[in-house]
Amino acid sequence: MTVDFEECIKDSPRFRANIDEVETDVVEIEAKLDKLVKLCSGMIEAGRAYISANKLFINGIRDLSHHSVLIFQLFVSFQECLEKCGESLQEIVNYHMILFDQTQRSVKQQLHNFVKEDVRKFKETKKQFDKVREDMEIAQVKNAQAPRNKPHEVEEASSTLITTRKCFRHLALDYVLQINVLQAKKKFEILDSMLSFMQAQYSLFQQGFNILDEVDPYMKKLAAELDQLVIDSAVEKREMEHKHATIQQRDFAYDDSKVEFNVDAPNGVVMEGYLFKRASNAFKTWNRRWFSIQNSQLVYQKRLKDALTVVVEDLRLCSVKPCEDIERRFCFEVVSPTKSCMLQAESEKLRQAWIQAVQASIASAYREISDNYYIEVTSPSTSSIDSASEPRERIVKGESILQRVQSLPGNEICCDCGQADPRWASINLGNLLCIECSSIHRSLGVHCSKVRSLTLDTWEPELMKLMCELGNTVINQIYEGACEEQGLKKPGPNSSRSEKEAWIKAKYVQRKFLKKMCGSEALVEGSRKSHHWSVKKCRRHNSSIRAPKTRRKYRHDARIMSPREDSDESSGEVDIEQEASDPEDGRELDPKTLLHKASRARNLSVMAEALAHGADVNSVSEEDESKSPLIQAVAGGSLIACEFLLQNGADVNQRDVRGRAPLHHATCLGHTGQVCLFLKRGASQMEVDEDGQDPLSIAVQAANADIVTLLRLARMNEEMREADGPFGQPGQYPSSSPTELQYRKCIQEFICLSIDEC
Incomplete structure (x- = not known):
């Protein structure tokens, strides 16, 4: 519907009728568009609520799929199906979100802008047009009523009419132009809005169809698996009912004949079950706990979620024996260097099974320390150290x-x-x-x-x-x-x-x-400049109990002291503190005293100087309990100083006034690398000191699992040599046998750890 500009100039009845029709049409279209925008807003809000509900539903599907990993571990298709369904629905929901966003832009915002901007502008222009038209009609009436005999009134009325008619024509032309533009715009604005909405709908359903069409083959395959699952479930149900009926016919008395242990269990649990444990309190109460042997430890817990309580930290240091001297039956005791634990089984067979499991775990722990490393056989060298x-x-x-x-x-x-x-x-x-x-x-x-x-x-x-x-x-x-x-x-x-x-x-x-010996000071200073000995903290492997850190103080010459203050021994740490003043001058020391002090101070250059000047490598210090330089090197904590003395003929079994050999001292200080070195050089571990203790008993009291293991392996190796020698002659044990190679490999590995980690 358009309005003619010529009719606008004439202000004819036809023009006025067209104007009335246009105004009526604009009012109607405005009302309908307002209603459509409100309905669109309601639809978008409902759609967003629908999307939110769909998201919650999809999250529920995902939670169920994750939970199915625990419940349906054997039925992989269940989890896969839920994940695929969740993914497909999520994509469809994403397309729904795109649809509502497009509706928001194309219908609600576009039509709302048309109503609020174009229609509102039309209404404002209509008000101005009506006012000017009313002014022109008043001017026409006044011009018609002006008397002939009053020229000035006639002139004034004529002038007002001309001005008003001119203003009316300009505004009427603008108004008609706006009407015609509005009529033309309303056609494509509404059509464009509806077309965009329909295209969004088409995209939604088209993309949804494509998604579901891709999933269709999988769903058909899953339907076939579902049919098979129904059949398998029926079979499984019958089997479960059969097992239920069979078990119901059994005697429910506890059967302990099938109790067994496995030291090579994949999960590391050798044996587990309920035992009564006697408390260490004054009342000696007995509590039932779930015990297990795992990782060379004896542990227990009251409930599944409780933390494990360690009873024996390292089974290599413990022993187990049955107890018949208490009132309760089926008791046995696990004894470690620091404490003992009294336990009670439910039957004699169970007690024997637990005792055998602990003993097997102890033997397994000894094997592990030997089996952790690769064995390589090499040809003997000219060194006095056997490198077979x-x-x-x-x-x-x-x-x-x-x-x-x-x-x-x-x-x-x-x-x-x-x-x-x-x-x-x-x-x-x-x-x-x-x-x-x-x-x-x-x-x-x-x-x-x-x-x-x-x-x-x-x-x-x-x-x-x-x-x-x-x-x-x-x-x-x-x-x-x-x-x-x-x-x-x-x-x-x-x-x-x-x-x-x-x-x-x-x-x-x-x-x-x-x-001359007076030059030793310059030599020591020179060695300090030429050597940089790094200080590192030692780390241990395969040892559950560390040797206690020992701090030793002794008097020495400051010029003999090496710049390195940390031991190169790996199983223990010895800190040697220098004293600010010492009345003894290094230049006045005889070779024997110099060798003793340098050995303890870990200064190899001064040790070499003392030996060059005739110091006896096996001389003893009467002032220091008849200790040899090798024992002094053990006290200093240096494996390399011990190696240097041994290469120069030091006696590995020479003992001090207390009857202690270097192996005794290394065991007391927890120097695992030195213990290995002495065992490798044939040190005797059967000799006892003045207190009647051999190195093994000292290591057990110190709870040093590594040294206990090494000494026991060495003792087992010696016993097997004596037992397996040909014609019953000891000492003929073959050096390339698996047991001998295993033992030597274990010894060398600890020496390597002592060198590499310090």
Whole structure:
């Protein structure tokens, strides 16, 4: 419906009729659009409530699918079905959200804007148009009523009519223009809004169809599985009813004949069940608890959710025995170094089963400490340390040891003749040699020099560490200290063999070039600058009980003390505190005293100097309970110092005034690596001290599980050697047997831990 502009100028009855029709139509369309917008708002609110309810429903499906993992573990399709249904419904809900968002924009907002902006503007213009038209009608009446005999009134009325008619025509044209635009706009605005809404509806159902169409094959497959599930459930129901009827016919008395234990159980639980435990309070009450043997521990709990209470922390340290001297029946006792626990089973068979389970767990714990590492058999080397079996990752051979040892200051050339790239070493002296000088060293005898190849022989980690602690610079400062004062010339790489041999014998056998002991202070200071010993806290593996940390104080010379204050021993930590003043001067010490103090202070360079000046490696200190340098090195906590003394002929079984050998002292201090080293060197563990204690009893009292295990393994190994030797002769046990290799591998692994972790 359009209004003619010409009719607007004439202000004809036809124009006025058209205006009335347009105004009536606008009022009607406004009312209908308002109603439609309100209905759209209600639909959107209801749709959002529908979406919220759908989301809650989908979350419920997801919760059920997660719960089904616990309930329907054997029926994987159940969880998969719920997850797929939840995913599909979630996508459909997402499309519903898109639909309502589109409806919000295309219907509610678009039509609302049309009503509030275009229709409101039309109404405002209509008010102005009605007022101007009324003013023009008044001006026309006044102009018609003006008398002829009053010219000024006629002129005034005519002027007012002209002005009013001009204003009316301008406003009427604008009004007609707005009417025609509104009529045209209303057509495409409403149509565009409805079309957008219908397209959103189409997208919703089309996408929903695509989603469900993709799921359709799976649903058909699931329907077939569901049919089979119904059949299987019926069969299972019949079987359960049969089992129920069978069990009902049994005697419900407790049957303990089938009680058994398994030390190799996959879950680590060797045995579990109810036992009565006697409390440690004054009333000695008995409580029924659920006990289990797991991870080499005896534990119990009252309820499933309660934390485990540890009765025995390490079964390797305990023993078990039946008890017949109390009133209750079927009792047995588990005894550890710190406490004992009285337990009661429900029958004699159960008691025997528990005792056997504890004993089997103890044996299994011993096996585990040996079986945790890989066994590798190597050829014997020229070292006094037997390397018949070492862990693969711990053995260093070839170029790696060559590079590490040659990187030390002075080790790039031969210690005696200066030949470049030396590939041989004297392991008791700690220096590097060329092949010609090494052959001369061999002729001196192993009491003077023990030669080993850096590339052809296998090196134990303790020997490699020993070589890295000394080196050519340190050794030459000791054995060639007086060469400069005497004006002697050292042989070179091109010197004859006789010249080199004469020099080496004079240097190491006759010791003509030693500097006096008064130079030890400068040597120690030099070694401090050339060596950086890092301080690290030690970590233990496979040990449930740590040896107590011991702090030892003793008097010593400050110049002898190594800059390293933490022990390189892994199973215990020994802190050695320096005292600010000591009346004893290092320059006045005799070689024997210097060796004792340096051994305790873990200073290998000063130890080498003392040995060079004639100190007896097995000398004893009358002022310190007749302790040997090896015992002093044990007290200092250094495995490498012990290795150095042993390489130079220290007696591993030499005892002090209290009857304690180095193995006793290492066990008391909890030095697991030193214990392993002494056992590896054939230390006797059967000797007792003045208190009647052997190393094993000391370790048991200290509750050191690692050392107890090592000593027991060593004792078992010795017993098997004596029992299995051919023709009943002890000492003929084959060195390559599985038991021997297992034991040696275990010993070497603890030594490696002591070196690597400190």
